[in-house]
Amino acid sequence: MCVPQPSETEIPGSGLAIAVGALIDEIPESLAIGLSTAAAMPLEAGQAGTSLSVALVAGFFLANIPQGISSASGMHHAGRSRKYVLGVWTMVVAASTTASIFGAVAFEGVSDVFLAGFTALAAGGVLAMLAETMIPEAFHLNRRFIGAVTASGFMVALLLGSAAS
Numbered sequence: 001m002c003v004p005q006p007s008e009t010e011i012p013g014s015g016l017a018i019a020v021g022a023l024i025d026e027i028p029e030s031l032a033i034g035l036s037t038a039a040a041m042p043l044e045a046g047q048a049g050t051s052l053s054v055a056l057v058a059g060f061f062l063a064n065i066p067q068g069i070s071s072a073s074g075m076h077h078a079g080r081s082r083k084y085v086l087g088v089w090t091m092v093v094a095a096s097t098t099a100s101i102f103g104a105v106a107f108e109g110v111s112d113v114f115l116a117g118f119t120a121l122a123a124g125g126v127l128a129m130l131a132e133t134m135i136p137e138a139f140h141l142n143r144r145f146i147g148a149v150t151a152s153g154f155m156v157a158l159l160l161g162s163a164a165s
Contacts (some may be wrong), residue, residue, distance in 0.1 A: 018071035029060040030096040031124040034103020
């Protein structure tokens with residue numbers, strides 16, 4: 001039997017816990033985006049860089065929307081102020097942006113193998129989050145369309161990936 005994520009009313013702080021989980025999840029993703037950005041830049045004048053993966057950036061961005069909505073909704077329903085919710089998510093975005101910049105600067109010129117491995121690690125984090133929390137909760141709330149929505153999301157990712165290459 002599938003058990004939904006607890007609400008802020010049931011367990012105070014669960015919305016904040018989701019936000020902290022999102023932050024932990026987003027740091028490797030943001031580093032991977034920064035690495036991908038650094039790989040897309042030419043190293044020296046006259047050298048060609050690789051292309052920035054639109055699918056990578058879009059995939060990480062879209063994967064984090066349900067986390068944000070779930071966390072913000074839980075905190076709002078528990079009586080947290082909009083200022084509090086906005087402040088929490090502003091800190092998550094700021095930390096993610098910092099990680100992305102760090103990834104672009106600190107790992108400029110890394111090998112394609114390192115880039116691929118780190119991107120796979122970040123993508124695995126997204127997949128684990130989806131499998132452990134988001135899909136079970138979505139299935140609990142609406143069983144009819146979860147398969148179709150998941151398959152559609154996968155198809156969009158494939159289309160973005162093939163369009164970018």
